[in-house]
Amino acid sequence: MEASADEQWARYGRALISSMSEVLTETPDDAHANLLETADYWLSVGLVLGLREPRQAERLLQVIEAHEPERGELERDATSLIGHALG
Numbered sequence: 001m002e003a004s005a006d007e008q009w010a011r012y013g014r015a016l017i018s019s020m021s022e023v024l025t026e027t028p029d030d031a032h033a034n035l036l037e038t039a040d041y042w043l044s045v046g047l048v049l050g051l052r053e054p055r056q057a058e059r060l061l062q063v064i065e066a067h068e069p070e071r072g073e074l075e076r077d078a079t080s081l082i083g084h085a086l087g
Contacts, residue, residue: 011084011085011086011087012085013036014084015081015084015085016036016039016040016043016081016085017036018080018084019039019077019080019081019084020035020036020039023035
């Protein structure tokens with residue numbers, strides 16, 4: 001049986017909060033809603049870009065990774081988010 005849209009949204013929200021837990025512990029509580037909304041927006045933009053413009057998305061990721069010395073960490077974070085959000 002497939003989860004309802006509300007259950008899927010709740011699971012995604014928990015995964016996003018879990019993925020951002022380190023950031024959230026370092027910021028004031030009153031900023032959390034804005035941080036999560038911003039993260040949700042940019043994650044959604046990235047997914048759309050990845051689906052509609054995969055070559056451009058790959059180039060953008062290369063730019064990001066050039067400034068992120070731990071590519072493996074990004075990959076582990078991505079795998080963790082997928083596992084938590086989609087089970």
